[in-house]
Amino acid sequence: MVKIISLVNHKGGVGKTTSALNLGKALTLLGKKVLLIDIDPQANLTLCCGIEQPATSIYEVLMEDAEIPICELTDKLHLLPSDLVLASAINKLHTQIGGYFKLKKSIKTISKKYDFVLIDCPPSLDILTMNAFIASQNLLIVVQSHYLSTVGLQTILDTITEIKENLDIEINISGILLTQTAHTNISKAVIDTVKNIYQNKVFATHIRQSVKLVEASAEHKTIFEYDEKSSGAVDYMALAKELV
Amino acid sequence: MVKIISLVNHKGGVGKTTSALNLGKALTLLGKKVLLIDIDPQANLTLCCGIEQPATSIYEVLMEDAEIPICELTDKLHLLPSDLVLASAINKLHTQIGGYFKLKKSIKTISKKYDFVLIDCPPSLDILTMNAFIASQNLLIVVQSHYLSTVGLQTILDTITEIKENLDIEINISGILLTQTAHTNISKAVIDTVKNIYQNKVFATHIRQSVKLVEASAEHKTIFEYDEKSSGAVDYMALAKELV
Numbered sequence: 190m191v192k193i194i195s196l197v198n199h200k201g202g203v204g205k206t207t208s209a210l211n212l213g214k215a216l217t218l219l220g221k222k223v224l225l226i227d228i229d230p231q232a233n234l235t236l237c238c239g240i241e242q243p244a245t246s247i248y249e250v251l252m253e254d255a256e257i258p259i260c261e262l263t264d265k266l267h268l269l270p271s272d273l274v275l276a277s278a279i280n281k282l283h284t285q286i287g288g289y290f291k292l293k294k295s296i297k298t299i300s301k302k303y304d305f306v307l308i309d310c311p312p313s314l315d316i317l318t319m320n321a322f323i324a325s326q327n328l329l330i331v332v333q334s335h336y337l338s339t340v341g342l343q344t345i346l347d348t349i350t351e352i353k354e355n356l357d358i359e360i361n362i363s364g365i366l367l368t369q370t371a372h373t374n375i376s377k378a379v380i381d382t383v384k385n386i387y388q389n390k391v392f393a394t395h396i397r398q399s400v401k402l403v404e405a406s407a408e409h410k411t412i413f414e415y416d417e418k419s420s421g422a423v424d425y426m427a428l429a430k431e432l433v
Numbered sequence: 434m435v436k437i438i439s440l441v442n443h444k445g446g447v448g449k450t451t452s453a454l455n456l457g458k459a460l461t462l463l464g465k466k467v468l469l470i471d472i473d474p475q476a477n478l479t480l481c482c483g484i485e486q487p488a489t490s491i492y493e494v495l496m497e498d499a500e501i502p503i504c505e506l507t508d509k510l511h512l513l514p515s516d517l518v519l520a521s522a523i524n525k526l527h528t529q530i531g532g533y534f535k536l537k538k539s540i541k542t543i544s545k546k547y548d549f550v551l552i553d554c555p556p557s558l559d560i561l562t563m564n565a566f567i568a569s570q571n572l573l574i575v576v577q578s579h580y581l582s583t584v585g586l587q588t589i590l591d592t593i594t595e596i597k598e599n600l601d602i603e604i605n606i607s608g609i610l611l612t613q614t615a616h617t618n619i620s621k622a623v624i625d626t627v628k629n630i631y632q633n634k635v636f637a638t639h640i641r642q643s644v645k646l647v648e649a650s651a652e653h654k655t656i657f658e659y660d661e662k663s664s665g666a667v668d669y670m671a672l673a674k675e676l677v
């Protein structure tokens with residue numbers, strides 16, 4: 190049974206894209222077959238996979254029911270790419286019946302070929318992110334260990350309740366992932382606060398701040414290819430083990 | 434003559450909110466009168482100013498032509514607050530004639546009372562950000578010294594061209610601000626790349642990475658109140674001097 194997980198937080202820059210790529214890779218190193226889906230019009234995940242301006246992308250899948258374009262990064266790690274044009278889909282989806290269910294319908298068949306599907310969301314709670322929520326029914330909420338990125342957590346939980354009440358769809362939280370953790374007082378304070386409020390919803394694994402993760406993204410590599418001994422590789426592998 | 438500047442980059446987490454607040458404060462310490470406008474539905478700037486759930490916000494200004502609610506943070510630093518409800522304005526603005534010009538019209542009179550108006554934008558190029566572009570006609574593009582946040586720069590420049598061609602409005606770039614700079618290879622590489630491409634459009638001042646800026650936001654203080662000797666205070670003051 191495939192597990193479909195959306196990586197979300199409308200706060201920007203918390204590590205959604207970095208986590209989708211590296212968690213995805215770690216899961217394949219544990220023998221799993223993984224499909225990454227980029228539903229952010231900025232297409233950062235697509236770029237981090239070394240793909241620029243794909244011929245067809247998630248835009249054509251959502252807007253024209255096109256066949257799903259798959260980029261095979263490795264035999265176990267595949268990508269459904271995004272493109273800047275996806276930004277123009279936001280208004281169109283609002284006018285369509287079932288505009289919130291497009292992604293769920295599109296990936297219903299193909300997702301069965303994988304053990305995990307990870308969906309990288311944009312920094313918003315717009316209809317693209319709602320498509321991901323509804324298609325996945327599992328959320329991994331990414332929280333940078335800074336004050337501002339914890340602020341939106343309640344809004345995400347309220348959105349989950351709204352979906353349950355209005356669409357009768359149950360959305361489950363896989364967990365809350367703390368990223369860019371450091372030995373600073375603020376980081377420790379944020380970790381304590383999040384753990385106190387969300388208790389066992391918080392993954393035991395934190396992703397430590399590491400410049401190697403930034404360097405890897407600039408080289409279009411996963412952290413495992415860039416430096417498999419770095420803290421980033423160790424942390425994302427530990428996270429993957431919590432999920433399998 | 435008031436200078437109205439929007440702080441933009443659809444890449445999330447680059448330092449737009451942190452810059453709006455601290456540049457705003459620095460300008461007041463140079464004797465200027467400053468209005469901060471929060472047009473992000475996440476209302477992070479409003480929160481950083483210590484304001485939660487304002488009675489009226491920019492939502493009522495845009496949707497109901499309400500009188501502009503002003504929070505006086507100090508006698509020289511004022512705020513037009515945002516609220517979560519602003520997210521629901523996005524669709525409504527698309528259906529209104531002149532939906533892109535709402536903010537420009539709303540602040541036409543009040544902006545004359547200030548020397549600077551700084552508009553904090555959400556991490557997107559949606560109609561709220563377009564309202565800010567059109568109301569301000571000056572952009573301060575905030576770029577984190579990481580690879581991913583430079584990627585969207587070209588899209589911002591393309592959007593400016595689109596506004597010029599379709600609405601015959603000239604949008605000027607005040608400058609490109611490099612934030613969270615550090616002595617790492619990646620930070621230096623990003624600074625070099627941005628300076629090579631955008632030349633004299635890049636502010637001489639960079640904002641160095643500093644955990645005190647994160648701590649200050651958690652205490653709802655500007656960096657000047659939190660620690661006026663920190664690198665953050667020095668850097669934002671230097672930036673303010675480049676603008677006056």
Ligand SMILES: Nc1ncnc2c1ncn2[C@@H]1O[C@H](COP(=O)(O)OP(=O)(O)OP(=O)(O)O)[C@@H](O)[C@H]1O
Nearest residue numbers: 201202203204205206207312369398399403445579
């Ligand atoms: N653990 C980490 N340590 C250091 N830097 C990190 C870490 N995780 C991510 N980064 C860097 O922080 C920046 C933000 O991360 P990323 O782009 O993955 O976040 P995001 O939530 O996907 O952003 P957006 O909201 O724009 O989609 C990137 O430049 C990335 O390289």
Ligand SMILES: Nc1ncnc2c1ncn2[C@@H]1O[C@H](COP(=O)(O)OP(=O)(O)OP(=O)(O)O)[C@@H](O)[C@H]1O
Nearest residue numbers: 201335445446447448449450451556613642643647
């Ligand atoms: N120079 C800096 N040094 C260290 N941390 C910083 C710096 N500037 C901002 N930050 C921190 O980085 C995070 C992102 O900054 P901020 O929220 O201001 O970015 P933003 O572009 O407004 O994000 P969003 O796209 O979500 O609106 C915050 O937690 C902030 O405290």
Ligand SMILES: [Mg+2]
Nearest residue numbers: 205206229233
């Ligand atoms: Mg991202």
Ligand SMILES: [Mg+2]
Nearest residue numbers: 449450473477
């Ligand atoms: Mg912000």
